[in-house]
Structure formats: C-alpha cells, structure tokens
Amino acid sequence: MIARELSGVEPRPGVAKPDPVLTADGVRRRFGGLVAVDVEHLEVQRSSITALIGPNGAGKSTFFNVLSGFDRPDGGSWSFDGTAISGWRAHRIARRGMVRSFQLPKALAKLSVLDNMKLGAPRQSGERLATALLPGRWRSQERTVELQAIELLSRFGLGDQRDDYAGTLSGGQRKLLEMARALMAQPDMVLLDEPMAGVNPVLVQTLLEHMKGIREIGVTVLFVEHDMDVVMGISDWVVCMGVGKVIAEGTPAAIGANPAVIDAYLGTTHDEAGFGEAETADD
Amino acid sequence: MSSAFQDAIAAGLGVQAAAFALAAVGLNLQFGYTGLLNFGLVAFLMVGAYGTAITVNEGGPLWLGVLVGIAASVGLGLVFGLPTLRLRADYLAIVTITAGETLRIIINAGGQNSFTQGPFGIQQFANSFFKINPFPTGTYGPGRVSFSESDLWVMTVTWALVALFSLAVYRLVRSPWGRVIKAIREDEDAARSLGKNVFAYKLQSLCLGGVMAGCAGIMLALSQQNVSPTYYLPAFTFFIYTIVILGGPGSVWGPIIGAAAFWFLIQFTAGVLTDAIGSGWIPSSLLSTDEVLTFRYVLVGLGLIALVVWRPQGIAGNREELLIDDR
Numbered sequence: 001m002i003a004r005e006l007s008g009v010e011p012r013p014g015v016a017k018p019d020p021v022l023t024a025d026g027v028r029r030r031f032g033g034l035v036a037v038d039v040e041h042l043e044v045q046r047s048s049i050t051a052l053i054g055p056n057g058a059g060k061s062t063f064f065n066v067l068s069g070f071d072r073p074d075g076g077s078w079s080f081d082g083t084a085i086s087g088w089r090a091h092r093i094a095r096r097g098m099v100r101s102f103q104l105p106k107a108l109a110k111l112s113v114l115d116n117m118k119l120g121a122p123r124q125s126g127e128r129l130a131t132a133l134l135p136g137r138w139r140s141q142e143r144t145v146e147l148q149a150i151e152l153l154s155r156f157g158l159g160d161q162r163d164d165y166a167g168t169l170s171g172g173q174r175k176l177l178e179m180a181r182a183l184m185a186q187p188d189m190v191l192l193d194e195p196m197a198g199v200n201p202v203l204v205q206t207l208l209e210h211m212k213g214i215r216e217i218g219v220t221v222l223f224v225e226h227d228m229d230v231v232m233g234i235s236d237w238v239v240c241m242g243v244g245k246v247i248a249e250g251t252p253a254a255i256g257a258n259p260a261v262i263d264a265y266l267g268t269t270h271d272e273a274g275f276g277e278a279e280t281a282d283d
Numbered sequence: 284m285s286s287a288f289q290d291a292i293a294a295g296l297g298v299q300a301a302a303f304a305l306a307a308v309g310l311n312l313q314f315g316y317t318g319l320l321n322f323g324l325v326a327f328l329m330v331g332a333y334g335t336a337i338t339v340n341e342g343g344p345l346w347l348g349v350l351v352g353i354a355a356s357v358g359l360g361l362v363f364g365l366p367t368l369r370l371r372a373d374y375l376a377i378v379t380i381t382a383g384e385t386l387r388i389i390i391n392a393g394g395q396n397s398f399t400q401g402p403f404g405i406q407q408f409a410n411s412f413f414k415i416n417p418f419p420t421g422t423y424g425p426g427r428v429s430f431s432e433s434d435l436w437v438m439t440v441t442w443a444l445v446a447l448f449s450l451a452v453y454r455l456v457r458s459p460w461g462r463v464i465k466a467i468r469e470d471e472d473a474a475r476s477l478g479k480n481v482f483a484y485k486l487q488s489l490c491l492g493g494v495m496a497g498c499a500g501i502m503l504a505l506s507q508q509n510v511s512p513t514y515y516l517p518a519f520t521f522f523i524y525t526i527v528i529l530g531g532p533g534s535v536w537g538p539i540i541g542a543a544a545f546w547f548l549i550q551f552t553a554g555v556l557t558d559a560i561g562s563g564w565i566p567s568s569l570l571s572t573d574e575v576l577t578f579r580y581v582l583v584g585l586g587l588i589a590l591v592v593w594r595p596q597g598i599a600g601n602r603e604e605l606l607i608d609d610r
Contacts, residue, residue, distance in 0.1 A: 070472065094478035106473035108466050109607045118459070119466050120477045126459030127479070129487050133454055142459065167607030185477050 002048045002215070002236045003251070009237075011250025011258070014041035021046040021189055021220050022067070022098070027076030029062050029244075036062045037073070038244040044189075044237075049211060049221045051231040053255075054241035055265055060224045061103065063241070064193050068100040069093040081188055095122060097188035103197060103224075105174035109167030113158060116166050116177060117149035118142070120184025149184060156180040156210065172203040179210055183219075190214065192223040196230055208234050232256060240264060287554025289427035294550035295543040298434055301441035302503045303545065307526040307538030308448045309495030314524070315532030316456055317488040318468030320372055323363065323379030325519040326386050327493040328500025329512075330355040333390065335501050336510045337398050339408035348408070349501055356497025360490030368485045384517055391512035404511025412436075412505050437506040444502070445539060448495050453535045464488055465533075496523075525587060531600025540598050548586065552579040 005018050020043035029037040037059040044050050052060050065071035067078060069090035077086040080098050088096070108116050124145065125131050126138030153159050156176045161169060169177060175195060182190050195211070196204050204227075211234060214221055225231050231238060231252065238255040240248040242264035248255060255261055294300060306328060313319040334352030339345055367378045393401035416436040422429045430438065455461050463484055466474040471481045504510045522545070530541025556575045559565045570578060590597070596605040 068476070070475070089480075090472075090475045091478050091480050094476055099478070100476050102472070102476070106470045106476075108469040108473055110469055110604050111462070111465055115462055115465075119462055119474070119479075122478055124459045127463055129455075129460055129491070132458035132460035133451065135454075135458065138459060165604065165607050181477065 002045065006045055006048065006237050006251060009250075011248070011254040013246040013249055015043070015249065017043040017045040019046045020044060022078065022080050022222070024067065024078035025076055027063070027066055027078060028074045029059070029066055029071065030074050035244050037066060039063060039076070039241075039246055042239065042246055042249075044220060044222055047215060047218050047220055048236040049215050049223070049234055050237045050239060051235040051252075052222060052224045052239050052241065053226070053228070053231055053261075054247075057243075058241040058264070059244040060241055061193060064100060064191050064224065067093075068098065068191055070100075094185060094187075097186075098191065099182045099185045099187040099189070100191040101178045101182055101193055101195065103193040105171070105178045107166040107169060107174040107177055109165060111166055112163055113153065113166050113169065113177060114146070114149055114162040116181055117153060117162075117184050118145050120181040121145040121148065122185055145184075152180045152183060155213075157206070172199050175199055175203070175207065176210075179207070179214075183214065187219060189220040189222065192221065194224050194226070196225060196227060204230065228256075285554075285558075286427055287551060287558055290554050291547045291551035293424070293428045293430070295547035296428070296438070297430070297546065298437045298441065298503070298506045300542045300546040301438050301445060302499045302506070303523060303526055304445045304539050304542035305441060305448065305502065306496045306499035306523050307530070307542050308445060308452060309492035309499070310523050311492075311527050311530075311532060311534075311538045312452055312455075312495070313488055313492035315527060315534070315537070316452075316461065316468060317464040317485060317492075318372065319368075319485060319489055319492075320376035321363070321379050321489065321492070322376045322517075322520055323381075323383030324496050324523055325515045325517065326363075326379070326383030327356045327359055327496035328503065328519070329383075329387060329390070329510075329515040330359050331497030331500035332504035332510045332515075333399060333405075334497075336405040336408045336504055340400075340405050341398070345409070345411045352501045353494055353497055356493045356500075357490050359497075360486070360493040364486045364489045368482055368489070380517060380520070383515075383520070387512050387515050399512075402512060404509055406509050409505040409508045434506070437502060441499075441502045444498055448498075449535055449539065456535070460484075525583070527597075529587065529590060529597055531597025533604070534597070534599045534601065536599040537597055544598060545583070548583055549579055552582045 009015055009017060022044040024039055024042045027037060027039045028035065054060050062071060066073045069088050077084060079085060080096060083096060085093050085096060124138065125141060131137045150162065153162050158173060158176060158180065166177060179195065195207055199207065208230065211221055235252050238250060238252050239246055240255060240261045247264055248258045248260045250258065306324065310321065310324050313321045331352040334355035335348035338348035338351045363379050363382060367375045390399045391402050393399040395401060395403050413433050413436065416432060418432040418435050420432050422431060423435050424430055463474060463479050467481055467484055475481050526541035526545045527538055529544055530537030553575050556578065557572055560567055560570060560572055596602045
C-alpha cells in the first residue's frame with residue numbers, strides 16, 4: 001500500500017512525497033575543504049521502507065549522523081513529524097521518536113541481553129536519580145518494561161539468550177539485538193546504518209522480515225545498504241547519494257534503470273566492480 | 284600472632300582504611316560503574332576537608348562546616364564536569380588531574396592570614412566532634428589490635444558512612460538509573476541513541492561520587508584535627524585507584540575489601556621487612572629501616588601487577604563480566 005502511494009511520485013531528486021515524516025532542507029556538512037554532505041531537499045514518506053544507497057564516501061553515514069544529532073551540520077534544517085529538530089542533541093531526537101542504529105552494532109557487552117532491551121524503554125521513572133533509590137516508585141513500570149522486552153526478544157529469536165551478557169552474542173545476534181532494542185524505544189522512525197553488513201545470508205532474510213514487521217506497525221524505516229538485491233527486494237523507495245548530494249531517487253525499478261545511479265556506482269568508465277558488493281566500512 | 288600481623292590487622296580496620304574505603308566507594312561509582320576517569324579524586328577530599336576546617340575556623344559550628352564541605356564537593360564536581368563531560372573521556376582525566384593539583388597549589392600559596400592559612404594549614408577544628416564521642420577514655424581491642432577512644436569514634440562514624448554509601452550504591456546500580464550509567468560505561472553513543480541524557484548522568488555520578496570522597500576527606504581531617512596542602516598530592520588519587528582495582532571495580536564490596544587489604548599489606552610488609560632487618564635476615568647495607576617505608580610501595584606495586592595478571596577482576600570482582608569479549 002505504501003508502494004502504491006509512492007508509485008505515482010516522480011523519480012526526481014528532492015521530489016515531494018504525499019505524506020513525509022522527515023523533511024530535510026539544505027543540510028550541509030564539511031570536513032575542511034571536503035563537502036561530505038550537501039542535501040538540498042529530501043522527504044521520507046511515512047511508514048515506508050526507504051533505502052539510502054551510494055558508493056563509499058557518498059556521505060550516507062555522515063548524513064545519518066547529522067540527522068540523528070550525532071554530528072553538527074554546517075547548515076540546513078530538518079524536521080521530523082512536524083517538529084523542527086535541527087540542532088537538537090542526539091538524546092532529544094531519540095526521545096522525539098527518531099531512533100538510530102550503528103554500522104558496528106553497539107551491544108552493551110557487560111549488560112545482560114535483557115538489560116540492553118530494558119535500557120531502550122522511554123520515560124522510565126527509575127532512571128531519575130531522585131527516584132532510583134525508591135523502588136516502590138518504579139517497580140511496576142520495570143515489570144511492564146520487562147514483559148515488553150521479553151516479548152520482543154522472543155520475536156527476534158533471542159528469548160533463550162536474555163540472561164546472557166550481550167558480549168557473548170555473535171555478530172548477527174548483536175544486529176538483531178540492536179534492532180529489537182531500537183524498537184523498545186517506541187520510535188516513529190528508525191535509521192538503520194547498514195543493518196545487513198557482515199551478516200550471513202540466512203540472517204539477512206530474518207532481518208528483512210523484521211524490517212517489514214517494523215513497517216507493518218507503522219514505523220518508518222530509513223536504512224543504508226550496499227547490497228542491491230536487498231535494496232531492490234524490500235524498499236518502497238530508494239535514494240541514491242553521490243559525493244554528498246542526492247543524485248537520484250525513485251522506486252526500486254526506476255532506480256535500477258537510472259543511468260546516474262549506474263554511473264555513481266560503476267564510474268563512467270565502467271571498469272570498476274562495486275555494484276552489489278558488501279562493504280564493511282564506510283567512514 | 285606476630286606483632287607485625289597484629290599491627291597489620293589494626294591498619295586494615297583503622298581510620299585510614301575506613302576513610303580510604305569511603306573515598307573508594309565514591310571512585311567506584313565514578314570509575315567502576317560509570318567509566319569516568321577522574322584523576323583528580325583527591326581534590327574532592329581536599330575541598331571537603333577545607334570546607335569544614337575553614338567554616339569552623341571562621342567561627343561556624345562543625346555541623347555547618349560538614350555541610351559546607353559536602354556542598355564544596357558537589358561544586359567541584361560541577362566545576363570539573365560542566366566543561367569536560369561533553370568531551371571525550373580522556374579530557375576529563377587531563378582536566379581533573381591538573382585542576383586538582385592547581386587547586387592544591389593555590390591553597391598552598393595563601394598566606395598565614397588567608398582563609399586557608401597556606402602551607403601552615405588549619406588545626407584544632409574538630410573539638411566539638413570529639414566532645415560528643417560516646418566512648419569513655421581508654422583503649423579498645425585485643426593485644427596490639429587496639430585503638431584509642433577517639434580513633435574508635437572516628438572509625439565507627441567512618442565505617443558507618445562506608446556502610447551507608449555502599450548500600451546506596453548497591454541499590455542505585457540495581458535500579459534503572461544504574462542500568463543507564465553502566466550503559467554509558469560500555470558505550471555512551473548507544474545510550475545517547477536510546478534517548479538517555481548522557482551528560483546529565485555523568486554529572487550526577489561525578490557529583491555523587493565526589494560527595495562520598497568529600498566525606499572521606501572530612502573524616503580524615505577530623506581525625507587528624509589538621510588540614511594542610513601537602514597531604515593532598517596527586518599520588519593520593521592513585522592509592523584510591525589501587526584500592527578500587529585491588530578490590531574489583533564495578534563491585535559493591537570491592538572498595539571495602541580493597542581498602543582493608545591495601546592497608547593490611549602496607550603495614551604487614553613494613554612490619555615484616557623491619558623485623559627481618561632487625562634480626563639480620565636482610566643485611567642493613569641492602570635495605571635500611573628508613574627505606575622500608577618507601578620500599579613497601581614497591582612490593583604493593585608488584586603485588587598489584589601480579590593481581591592484574593592472575594586475577595584481573597580484583598578480589599571481589601566478577602571474572603565472567605571481565606572476560607566478556609568487548610568488540
């Protein structure tokens with residue numbers, strides 16, 4: 001149904017969407033003389049799965065960092081669900097409902113898997129120093145949070161590991177944990193930075209199913225990915241960046257046939273393989 | 284029991300051990316649970332002690348002095364933390380070690396008529412503390428493990444504070460608040476990405492741990508009836524680090540066991556070495572009795588290296604947690 005809403009949208013960089021949840025304008029980030037991000041206008045459709053693709057150094061991760069408040073832009077503004085959030089600190093953006101994951105999963109190794117999950121829950125009264133010493137004030141909320149966490153963990157196939165230290169999980173399980181933990185924060189939108197990187201093909205399918213599940217509950221997904229098969233298979237919309245700019249956007253079919261995208265990936269001489277290759281590091 | 288052993292037991296229970304344990308409880312909250320590299324811990328003891336001493340010296344009552352000392356520790360936490368806690372962790376280490384030493388030098392630079400009385404320090408400000416000592420005059424304890432009534436009074440209050448603060452830390456680190464500070468220790472960006480105000484939590488931990496260290500400074504100052512700048516050298520901080528690492532960072536019992544073990548070992552090695560020199564086992568040309576007091580720190584250092592190699596989690600730490608692969 002999202003695909004249908006977007007099918008009539010013209011595949012042109014900066015095009016307006018019927019119901020944008022995230023709108024960015026003139027977002028620029030320079031590192032010395034290098035312009036890493038220079039996005040004139042971008043809208044992300046609500047409850048869609050939107051892929052952000054582009055060759056290494058295109059500025060995808062930097063754009064993520066800026067949007068999520070982990071990096072400061074040199075200019076520009078962006079708003080989320082009607083709230084101008086440009087310049088906000090990272091934790092406020094997360095609280096507002098836009099939660100990100102990281103390229104290298106940040107499982108909190110010396111916390112249990114369950115504690116990792118519970119950490120994600122928003123508005124916990126026991127997280128305030130003044131009430132932390134009064135368990136009566138937070139115990140019932142803690143139980144609710146724990147039930148949510150256990151439910152999500154079993155949905156993500158981590159139910160049996162809940163009392164293990166997160167540091168004992170495999171790389172793939174950490175990706176799952178990070179995705180599940182982001183959902184604990186009850187987000188309206190998740191930014192996933194290469195959720196499939198370094199993950200075996202079976203787990204890729206699992207992660208894709210979970211991403212579809214996230215869309216089904218109405219949460220918008222914006223994700224960075226290099227594997228074009230993955231991108232084409234799951235996305236409602238694809239945005240391609242090159243040298244900091246949005247060089248193309250459109251439905252997966254339109255992007256697959258876009259010469260600018262092919263050029264960006266393969267170079268004009270077409271002698272460099274890179275299309276569809278898994279990358280391990282982008283920044 | 285040999286006299287060296289009895290002396291060592293007394294040192295492991297005594298005023299110093301209790302006060303160091305108290306400071307270690309605070310450092311454990313900052314470093315062991317939150318991961319803050321506070322290398323200026325001694326400054327918290329110093330402002331606590333000076334806050335109390337100056338207030339009494341200027342004519343205030345002791346209870347007010349204690350409150351001023353505690354407030355000064357909170358203030359120092361804000362001064363250290365506000366400019367640095369947004370930055371990377373190593374900046375806090377650099378700022379705290381230099382700021383602490385700078386503050387000590389400033390205090391030392393004061394003249395005899397200044398508030399701090401410079402290098403002369405302030406004495407005899409704890410009389411009203413010893414006036415309410417419930418223990419009658421005498422010595423308490425068996426054999427050489429004995430304490431005067433005033434030492435016993437200081438020990439009782441200080442160990443009681445250790446118990447109180449340890450209980451508070453125990454409950455805090457098992458609360459959702461504790462979950463957040465441990466998450467910050469592991470990876471502050473992850474905590475931030477989940478909507479936690481990392482800066483505020485670090486500041487709370489720094490100030491709360493600082494209050495505990497401030498109380499340790501107050502108790503030491505009361506027991507000695509003296510504050511003077513030469514007492515608060517940067518090495519003091521590293522003794523407390525030694526204690527926390529010895530006991531096991533990130534464990535509630537660690538600072539207590541670490542402090543008792545530290546002072547036991549310091550006293551025991553000195554006693555044994557002095558005996559060995561006295562009875563000719565160690566020729567005095569190799570090690571004189573004057574050198575023992577310095578040489579014992581070499582032994583403690585070697586012991587700490589051995590501990591880190593064979594028992595890296597410390598005496599009370601959790602080995603499983605330490606061995607977690609931290610990719």
